[in-house]
Amino acid sequence: MSTTDLGYAVQLAFIVGAALFVIGLHLMNSPATARNGNRLSAAGMIIAVTAEIAFVSQGQIGLGNWAIIAGGLALGGGAGLRLARTLQMTAMPQLVSLFNAVGGGAAGLLALSDFLTLNGQRVLPGDVPGLDGWRTFFILADILVGSVTFTGSLIATAKLMGILRGRPILIPGGRIVSWFAVVCGLSVSIVLILAGAGVVTYETQVLYTLFAVALVCALIFGVTMVLPIGGADMPVVISLLNAFTGTAVSMAGFVVNNVMLIVAGALVGASGAILTRLMANAMNRSIPNILMGGFGGREGTQADLATEGGTVREVSVDDAAIQLAYASKVVIVPGYGLAVAQAQHGVRELADLLEARGIEVSYAIHPVAGRMPGHMNVLLAEANVPYPQLREMDDINPEFERTDVALVIGANDVTNPAARTDRSSPIYGMPILDVDRAKSIIVVKRSMGRGYAGIDNPLYVNPKTGMFFADAKDGIQQLIAAVKEV
Amino acid sequence: MNVGILIESLTVFVLAILLGFEVISKVPATLHTPLMSGTNSIHGIVLVGAIGLAATADGPLAAGLAFVAMAFAGANVVGGYVVTDRMLQMFKRRPTAPTADAGQAQKAPR
Structure with missing residues (x-):
C-alpha cells in the first residue's frame, strides 16, 4: 500500500493534528495552562486516528482486519486506561x-x-x-x-x-x-x-x-x-x-x-x-x-570519607519537633526515600502545621531527585502542595543561609557537600542543594545506609546535623504528633 | 523510494526537531514529569501507522504483528493521555478544599 495518495482531507487532518501537538506542548510552559495543552494534544491525536480510520475504510479491507484494529485497540487501550487510572x-x-x-x-x-x-x-x-x-x-x-x-x-x-x-x-x-x-x-x-x-x-x-x-x-x-x-x-x-x-x-x-x-x-x-x-x-x-554505567558499583569509590572520623548525632522526635516549631524559616528537601515511603501527604500535613504557626515553609527540589525528571514535583502536587512553594535548586540555594531548619527527607546524594569540596569524591562537581549552610539540619533517614551512588555523606557528621532514624512516612507522622504537642 | 518524498520528509523531520527544541526548552522543571508523560502519549501516534498496517495485513504472521502493534500503540495513547491529565489536575497554585472542583473553581477575575 502506498500512503502517498492519501485523500487530501486526511492529509489536512494530519496537519491539524500535528499543529495541535505543537500548541499542546507549548501550553506545557505553565502549570496553569498545561492541562488544556494536554487536552489539545489528545484532540490532535483523536483527529489523526479518526482520519486514518476513515482513510483505510475506503480501501478493500476485510472483516478480519477490522477485528485486528478493534481488538488490538480495545485490549491495549483498556490495559493502558486501567494502569493510568489505578497506578499510584x-x-x-x-x-x-x-x-x-x-x-x-x-x-x-x-x-x-x-x-x-x-x-x-x-x-x-x-x-x-x-x-x-x-x-x-x-x-x-x-x-x-x-x-x-x-x-x-x-x-x-x-x-x-x-x-x-x-x-x-x-x-x-x-x-x-x-x-x-x-x-x-x-x-x-x-x-x-x-x-x-x-x-x-x-x-x-x-x-x-x-x-x-x-x-x-x-x-x-x-x-x-x-x-x-x-x-x-x-x-x-x-x-x-x-x-x-x-x-x-x-x-x-x-x-x-x-x-x-x-x-x-x-x-x-x-x-x-x-x-x-x-x-x-x-x-x-x-x-x-x-x-x-556502574557508578555505584565501581570499586574503590566507597572511600570512607568524613563519616569515619566524625560522630553522628541522633536527634529525638521531640527535639526535632521543637526545632521545627520555633523556626521562622524551614526548607524541606525531599528525595526518592519520600516516594518509596509514600510520605508526600504526611509532609504536606507537617508543612501545614508549621505554616499555621507562621513559619515560612518551602521545598527545595533538586533536578534529579527521584527517579524521573520532575518526580518530586508530581508527588508533592498530588499531596496538594501549591506549586509556587516548590523551588528549583538555583533559586533556593542562596536562601539556605537564612534557613533555620533544613528538613531532609529521603534525599542523600543531592545534599552531599562532598560534591563541592572533595575532589576525590565520585560526585565531585555535581551541583547540590546547599543544606549544610542552614543553621540546623534534620535528616530523616532509615539507617546510615549510603545513597544510590554508594558514597558517604559528610553532611551526617556535621555538628549542625541531627539524624532522625525512621522510615520517611512513619517519621513524619511522629513529627506531626510531636509538633502538635509543642 | 521516491526522491521527492524523501527530501520532503527529511525537511519536515529537521524542522520538527528544531521546533521541538524551541517549544520544549521553555518548560519549567515543575512540569518535567507531565511533559515526559505528555510527549509519551504523543509518540502513541504510532497508532496511526499500526492502523495502516492492520488494514492491509494478510496472513497469520502479518495479522499477529499488526495485532501486537495495535495493542502496544493503543495502550500508549490511551494510558499516556489519561495519566498525564491525572497528573496535571493536581498542579494547583493554592490548595483548594479536597471536595472542590479542581482548578477552575478558583476566583476568576471578572
Whole structure:
C-alpha cells in the first residue's frame, strides 16, 4: 500500500493534528495552562486516528482486519486506561518507562512487518536502486532504535518496580556483549543498506538472516545498556529512552511514508534530548559516562570519607519537633526515600502545621531527585502542595543561609557537600542543594545506609546535623504528633 | 523510494526537531514529569501507522504483528493521555478544599 495518495482531507487532518501537538506542548510552559495543552494534544491525536480510520475504510479491507484494529485497540487501550487510572503517583516513573517500551515496540513492529510481509523486497534493489538504500536505512533505523527502546525500557521498568535490583547490575563480560552487539548490529545494517542500494547482491534468504541478526543484536543491546545503570541515574535513562522512542516513531514515519509520524516522533525525540541533557548537566556527568554505567558499583569509590572520623548525632522526635516549631524559616528537601515511603501527604500535613504557626515553609527540589525528571514535583502536587512553594535548586540555594531548619527527607546524594569540596569524591562537581549552610539540619533517614551512588555523606557528621532514624512516612507522622504537642 | 518524498520528509523531520527544541526548552522543571508523560502519549501516534498496517495485513504472521502493534500503540495513547491529565489536575497554585472542583473553581477575575 502506498500512503502517498492519501485523500487530501486526511492529509489536512494530519496537519491539524500535528499543529495541535505543537500548541499542546507549548501550553506545557505553565502549570496553569498545561492541562488544556494536554487536552489539545489528545484532540490532535483523536483527529489523526479518526482520519486514518476513515482513510483505510475506503480501501478493500476485510472483516478480519477490522477485528485486528478493534481488538488490538480495545485490549491495549483498556490495559493502558486501567494502569493510568489505578497506578499510584509514586509509580509514575515505571509507567512512563512502560509506555516507552510499548511505543518503541510498536514502532519497531511497523518496520519489521514491512520487511517481512513484503518478503524483504524493500531491501532488494527496486526501480531506483540507489534510493532503496535509503528505504533500507529507515527500516533498519526504526527496527534498531525501536528494539533497543523496547528491551531497554522493559529493564528500566523492572528496575523501577523493584523486580530487578535498582543498583547497577554488572554481569561479567556485559560490557563486551554490549560492544559486540553494537558493532555486529551496525555492521550487518551497513551490509543490508548496501544491498538495498544495489551495491552488493545477496540471496533473499541471506538478507533474512542478516536482518534477524541485526534485530537480535538490538534487543540484546537494550538489555545490556540499561542493566548496569544505577537507580539514581534513572532520570537520565528514562529521558534518553523517551528520546529513542520518538526517534523510532519518526523513522517508522519514513518507512510507512506518513508525515504525521515523522513530525510527532521528531517532537518527542527533541523533547527527550533536551531533558536528557538537563538531567546529565544536573549531575555534572556526560551522557556517555552515565551509559557506561556502574557508578555505584565501581570499586574503590566507597572511600570512607568524613563519616569515619566524625560522630553522628541522633536527634529525638521531640527535639526535632521543637526545632521545627520555633523556626521562622524551614526548607524541606525531599528525595526518592519520600516516594518509596509514600510520605508526600504526611509532609504536606507537617508543612501545614508549621505554616499555621507562621513559619515560612518551602521545598527545595533538586533536578534529579527521584527517579524521573520532575518526580518530586508530581508527588508533592498530588499531596496538594501549591506549586509556587516548590523551588528549583538555583533559586533556593542562596536562601539556605537564612534557613533555620533544613528538613531532609529521603534525599542523600543531592545534599552531599562532598560534591563541592572533595575532589576525590565520585560526585565531585555535581551541583547540590546547599543544606549544610542552614543553621540546623534534620535528616530523616532509615539507617546510615549510603545513597544510590554508594558514597558517604559528610553532611551526617556535621555538628549542625541531627539524624532522625525512621522510615520517611512513619517519621513524619511522629513529627506531626510531636509538633502538635509543642 | 521516491526522491521527492524523501527530501520532503527529511525537511519536515529537521524542522520538527528544531521546533521541538524551541517549544520544549521553555518548560519549567515543575512540569518535567507531565511533559515526559505528555510527549509519551504523543509518540502513541504510532497508532496511526499500526492502523495502516492492520488494514492491509494478510496472513497469520502479518495479522499477529499488526495485532501486537495495535495493542502496544493503543495502550500508549490511551494510558499516556489519561495519566498525564491525572497528573496535571493536581498542579494547583493554592490548595483548594479536597471536595472542590479542581482548578477552575478558583476566583476568576471578572
